[in-house]
Amino acid sequence: MEKIANRVSTIKGSAIREIFKVLANGNIISFAGGAPDPALFPADLMSDLAAGILKNEGALALSYGITEGYNPLKEEIIKRLKRQNIISENDNFIITTGGQQVIDLAAKSLVNEFDKVVVEDPSFIGGLNSFRSYNAILIPAPVLDDGLDLDYLEEKILKKEKIKLLYTIPTFQNPSGITMSLEKRKNLLDLAEKYDFLILEDNPYGELRFMGEDIPTIKSLDKLGRVIYAGSLSKVLSPGLRIGFCAADKNILEKMIVCKQVSDVHTPVLNQMLAHRVLCSMDFDKHIQKAQKLYGEKCAHMLACMDKYFPQGVKYTRPEGGIFIWVDLKKDIDTKELLKVAVERGVAFVPGATCMVDIEKPSNKLRLNYSLSTFEQIEKGIKILAEIL
Amino acid sequence: MEKIANRVSTIKGSAIREIFKVLANGNIISFAGGAPDPALFPADLMSDLAAGILKNEGALALSYGITEGYNPLKEEIIKRLKRQNIISENDNFIITTGGQQVIDLAAKSLVNEFDKVVVEDPSFIGGLNSFRSYNAILIPAPVLDDGLDLDYLEEKILKKEKIKLLYTIPTFQNPSGITMSLEKRKNLLDLAEKYDFLILEDNPYGELRFMGEDIPTIKSLDKLGRVIYAGSLSKVLSPGLRIGFCAADKNILEKMIVCKQVSDVHTPVLNQMLAHRVLCSMDFDKHIQKAQKLYGEKCAHMLACMDKYFPQGVKYTRPEGGIFIWVDLKKDIDTKELLKVAVERGVAFVPGATCMVDIEKPSNKLRLNYSLSTFEQIEKGIKILAEIL
Known part of the structure; x- marks a missing residue:
């Protein structure tokens, strides 16, 4: 008897999360994830709050x-x-x-x-x-x-x-x-x-x-x-x-x-x-405004670097929010193959095919995330990508 | 078009968790849950540890x-x-x-x-x-x-x-x-x-x-x-x-x-x-030994109370571990109906039918949990159950 249920027999893990695992121990500049900037985490406040919850309401928190x-x-x-x-x-x-x-x-x-x-x-x-x-x-x-x-x-x-x-x-x-x-x-x-x-x-x-x-x-x-x-x-x-x-x-x-x-x-x-x-x-609206400002600056920075370094003909979206830019290379390049070269050069992104319904069909598109990397990493990473392109 | 998928169209929420919701605001002695005794939670230690994690490794803990x-x-x-x-x-x-x-x-x-x-x-x-x-x-x-x-x-x-x-x-x-x-x-x-x-x-x-x-x-x-x-x-x-x-x-x-x-x-x-x-x-083996000892005592206490107060003919298991006793009333009593009476009297248990493949068929069995209640609650609750029986 086939052990695996047919609903999951062909489905594969997220390529993004596989990349994520590799990145966990590397020095790679990752535009691949979809994570917020840890600099925004109110970790000190949360440390105090968690301590208080467990000390004063431990029975509730742990039940x-x-x-x-x-x-x-x-x-x-x-x-x-x-x-x-x-x-x-x-x-x-x-x-x-x-x-x-x-x-x-x-x-x-x-x-x-x-x-x-x-x-x-x-x-x-x-x-x-x-x-x-x-x-x-x-x-x-x-x-x-x-x-x-x-x-x-x-x-x-x-x-x-x-x-x-x-x-x-x-x-x-x-x-x-x-x-x-x-x-x-x-x-x-x-x-x-x-x-x-x-x-x-x-x-x-x-x-x-x-x-x-x-x-x-x-x-x-x-x-x-x-x-x-x-x-x-x-x-x-x-x-x-x-x-x-x-x-x-x-x-x-x-x-x-x-x-x-x-x-x-x-x-x-x-x-x-x-x-x-x-x-x-905390003033959570203010916290979100901080995130908006930071991601707005990072997005503008990444777009400026792309405008400056990317070869002519490459198209990309100019988002008004969120954390992703979608790039269309407009050429006959399989971004899954491109990713291998990019990772060797120290940069990661999400190849377009993994975001499509037909994941097997080669795609000349790719996704870039700007929320996690520093401004320096953004410039360096985009330069490297531009060189490869 | 029918909105709900057929895989869940007839399935109902756990009766136990429904009882649990009612109990959350009552003074009922609950033998219905399956929860450990909060007295065993190392909440103070966990308070210190959580504070340290968020203070020193916040970026990792929150990403x-x-x-x-x-x-x-x-x-x-x-x-x-x-x-x-x-x-x-x-x-x-x-x-x-x-x-x-x-x-x-x-x-x-x-x-x-x-x-x-x-x-x-x-x-x-x-x-x-x-x-x-x-x-x-x-x-x-x-x-x-x-x-x-x-x-x-x-x-x-x-x-x-x-x-x-x-x-x-x-x-x-x-x-x-x-x-x-x-x-x-x-x-x-x-x-x-x-x-x-x-x-x-x-x-x-x-x-x-x-x-x-x-x-x-x-x-x-x-x-x-x-x-x-x-x-x-x-x-x-x-x-x-x-x-x-x-x-x-x-x-x-x-x-x-x-x-x-x-x-x-x-x-x-x-x-x-x-x-x-x-x-x-912490010495986690020692922590578990503490739990074993406490639940052993609670189980023995509940069994002793059942031996003392329950009417003759009622049968129940005598577990060597875990947190549950299974009771067979050996009479033509639907424990779902019995539960309503018991809850009115301030005691809750899990009616047997909810644990069976055929949940509709009336059952004369019931599940008692002894890990959560205090020794006093166990005696009081078993006495009430005995009176109802």
Whole structure:
């Protein structure tokens, strides 16, 4: 008997995370990850807070918690989301073990084997792999400068086949850095209603806008409970804590809770208490403004270096927020092969193919992250990449 | 279109965790949970350790980690498991977000929809629900005084149908408290080889023996890579931290790692570092001996109270370790109905039906936990239960 279940028999680990493992012990300049700058972590404050929690409320922090999440943290995050008009009174809400778990729970709760799920192409590999791991059929839809190509979506997909769910990162998309326009967000909701599908809105970077005007989340425009909203503290506080959250229709969330119960019972209580105390103890809006400023400067610096050093003809996005730039070499170069050369020269990036629905097809695109590296590393790394190109 | 995926359309949340939610704000004596006594948590030590980690290694603790787990913790746990002859050189090993995640990852990686999985009947509801949530077909096998009924297993199940996996808690089983004999463990492995199935050995309570002789784990007897071993720090250190682990054959573990990557990326780094520092900073064997002694005394106390107060004819197990006693009322009483009366009187337990494959069938059995309550609560609670009976 074949030991491995067919839902995961062909799926491979994230190439990005494999690179990450190699990088852990090297001196490589990594534009490959998607991590915030540790310089922004309020580690000293968190040290004091963690000590206090364990000393004064150790029994609570170390015991089992409830699956839906630690109530004070839930309330604190709900307060923030309501202030930003992201969720409404009707939304139910849970804490998850990182934003990735929202995708996983939504995929498991909603998508039958061989159900069709539309995804942006390119998209976040962790999202794509989560759907793949439940034997969903991924249908790629292109991303234009103002987000998902809705004409393509309706004409080439929705008019031809029944889809169950659409997965989108509308704001500072991973990997493209592109943001979907307000008009498109409204039209997408109309399409969801017309063709009866659900939308999973993944928004880990939404608060990291360093330029331009905020655009309402799709969730905030949704009056019919069609949007499952995934948020996270990973990019604005700490990824290692693994605190994400989900706002969704009651009936959907109920099943996601059951799935969470059998997945990890609950998100670690200490981490939830710590996140709660951080949100309450510091001016968190100011903390985010600091991150916006830093990433805005790093992004501008990387773009300036690319403008200066990259050969003519190479195209790239100019994001208004988030942590990624998407590069199109416009030449017949397989960036998977290019990566090997780059790593030898001491620079890493994410080859485009790993972000596509068809991961086997060679891609001349690549993803660059600017949040983690120092300004010096950015200049040095971009110079090296330019030389290779 | 039906919104909810069929794999979870009928599954319900754990009744135990629903009770748990009610209990969170009540004065009820709870024999319903499965939690360790918070008096055993080394909270002061952990307070100091967490403060030190965040102050001195904050960037590491708060950044993304690798999916397989924080290496120093892995090595420390592997060292313990090898000393106890639980794992061998050939086993691969990962850290998980609690022991529950091992079950979930194994179910997802190995079990196709409608594959047959043999489970002990009664068994751990979190395990049963995890298999249910992947549309596995559960086949119940009775548990005798010396563990799983192997004659029944071979004659009534294995000779008739192809099974993929057998899920067992051989040591101080949840909910029965029963331990599988060494001979049966060996014979079960032979059956796995003869009928070609895998064994998921769930062993969260194994170190909590307060009476009798240790029996080798099934994993330690397995020379053919048929056993996936699930362990946890939840019962011996802290459940709220959510640190579990899995030792298994390389090919199986590889797929479980991919599933973990799309589930929660990695177990929170701070928690892993904290667990590592605890294991290194204190005499952990002595800590476990303290737990063994306390739970041995609590178990003896609960049994003495039951012997004294319970009506004649009621039967119950006398475990040599772990945290549960399984009670057979031997009368035509539905313990789900009994629970309502008991909760009104201020005592909670787990009704037997929730631990069975057929959760709808009324059961005259119930599960009692003795690890969490105080000695006074145990006496008071058992007296109340006796009165109701």
